[in-house]
Amino acid sequence: MSPSPAPLGGGTGGDSVFSRIIAGELPAKWVANDPDSPVVCFHNKLRWERVMLLVVPRQYMTQEEMWRDDVLQDALRMAVDVGEKHCSEGFRVLSNFGRGAHQSQLHAHLHVVSGLARNIAEARPVEEWRREGELRVQRQQVSKVPHTDLYRDDLSSSQFEFLTGEGAPLAAEAAISHAKSFSPTGFRLKANYRIDEHGPRGGEPGLFMLGGGQLDLYV
Secondary structure, eight states: OOOOOOOSBSOSGGGSHHHHHHTTSSOOOEEEOOTTSSEEEEEOSOOSSSOEEEEEESSOOOHHHHHTSTHHHHHHHHHHHHHHHHOTTOEEEEEEESGGGTOOBSSOOEEEEESOOHHHHTOEEOSOOEEETTEEEEEEEOTTOSEEEEEEESSOOSHHHHHHSSHHHHHHHHHHHHHHHHOTTOEEEEEEEBOOTTSSTBSSOOEEEEESSOOOOOO
């Protein structure tokens, strides 16, 4: 059984924990902090996996605002860059939305965690693909998750192209709209990124939306 979800916190605006880290008021182990970039990256204090990084917009915003804003592409490009550099075994990129998905910081952020997420790596389709505008969507079966959809666009041939191009923002917009209608207590957006010199860069493209009830911890 999942532990009880942590309350949303961390402060808002310039008082948020992440804003204070970015302002230099709180310490962090930095990975990327270019003052000309709208996003930064530093190590998560958690040590549940070998590498746990946070990619955070400099400007305070919520998870939903980030995933629907132009800054998302900057954040995802940084996530891919630091993931490829620090996670030779592959990695997962994810964001938690709401208490039911164990979101603990209100300030928007991406988690970059070493190793592939086994639950979505082992996901199996339970329905045929359906069209939603420029996207293909397929219901998937994932262990311990009440509802999972996989989103892909028609142009991305790899996860690298999907996450660093137009595919992920399109998928996120559709996924968030869908999740809010049936999983108001929380949901998660999650993607695996494989390191395999013999396959497409990053592996097969796609963004998973997991929701429908309280989820396990994000790793």
